[in-house]
Structures are given as structure tokens and as C-alpha cells.
Amino acid sequence: MSKNPPAPSVTADYAQRVTDDLSANRSEQESVRAELARLQEELVRLEESEQVLTKMQEVLGATPKQTAKKGKSGKTTTVPAARRSNGKAAAGKVGTPAGRKTSKKAAPPKKPGEPTWLELATAHLTGQSEPKSAAEVSAALTEAHPERAVQVTVVRNTLEQGVAQGLLERSKQGRSVFYSPVVALSAQPGS
Known part of the structure; x- marks a missing residue:
């Protein structure tokens, strides 16, 4: 009579497969982390650009209310104008509307x-x-x-x-x- 294949080889095959899957999972995690870091850096750059452009817009005399943003729906939304006291920026800070903390x-x-x-x-x-x-x-x-x-x-x-x-x-x-x-x-x- 022949016996069934020894159990240790099946266990070893599964152990190797789990090890390979774990390695692939860790590699994918690292790849996603790198992409996340790149996207976070890009977001920081975009936020910086937005601040610069907003200040330039204020210097040029256009208020945020005069410009429009388009959302994902394609509809135009109006951005509220910065708060002003007596028509001047509060606290003497250029680009910092009254009522908004830095x-x-x-x-x-x-x-x-x-x-x-x-x-x-x-x-x-x-x-x-x-x-x-x-x-x-x-x-x-x-x-x-x-x-x-x-x-x-x-x-x-x-x-x-x-x-x-x-x-x-x-x-x-x-x-x-x-x-x-x-x-x-x-x-x-x-x-």
C-alpha cells in the first residue's frame, strides 16, 4: 500500500507561500507609502501656491468674491470675500483678513x-x-x-x-x- 505524501512538505509549501505573500504585501505597503509621501509633498506645494496666488489677487485688487471656483459637479460656486473692518485689512497684516487666525x-x-x-x-x-x-x-x-x-x-x-x-x-x-x-x-x- 502507498501512503499519503508526508505532511511536512505541504506545510513547507504553505509556509513558503505565506512568506512570499507577506513579502509582496510589505513591498506594496512601501510603494503606497512612497506615493502617499509624494502626494503629501505635492499638496504642500499646491497649498503654498494657493497662498501666494491669493495674496497676489488681493494685491491686484480682485477680491475672492469676484472669482469663482468650479467643483467636481461643474457648477460654479462663489467664494466669500474676506472680512474687512472699515474697508481695510485688520491688524495691518497684508493678506490676513480680520477674524482669521494665522x-x-x-x-x-x-x-x-x-x-x-x-x-x-x-x-x-x-x-x-x-x-x-x-x-x-x-x-x-x-x-x-x-x-x-x-x-x-x-x-x-x-x-x-x-x-x-x-x-x-x-x-x-x-x-x-x-x-x-x-x-x-x-x-x-x-x-
């Missing part, structure tokens, strides 16, 4: 004569021999300018602004993003 992400106002965050970040990166992350630039600016409240989010947004203006380059290494100054064509060998 968010944690907003950069503290700079004093007259102080360099902008973009100027500080660009100057710091220009003196570096290798690309730096937003956290590294933030730490360096905190050390160099202890009198100014340095926030990593503000520095990251500033670095992205520098990329948008063509002053800085962004590079990715795995899930990390690094920034470096744009090398001028005349500075490159062979030009």
Missing part, C-alpha cells in the same frame, strides 16, 4: 532689512558641497539665526518656492528629498 505653518513676519527665508536658504545651500534636506537646512538656519523662529514646514515650502523659481534643484534619494543650488551654465566645465 495658521501654524505661516512664517513669522520678517523685520525690515532682514533677508527672506528664500535668501537665507539659498545662501546656505550655495555654501554646501552636497544637497541638503529641508530638516538639515532648517537646523542650520536655526543655528545661524537663533533670533528668528525657524519652522521645518516653512523652510520646506521656501525650498520648493526656490525650485519653482529655478534657483534650487530637488533630488530624491529613496523617500528623502534633497535640495541644492542650480549650477549656472557658465560655471559648468566646457562652457
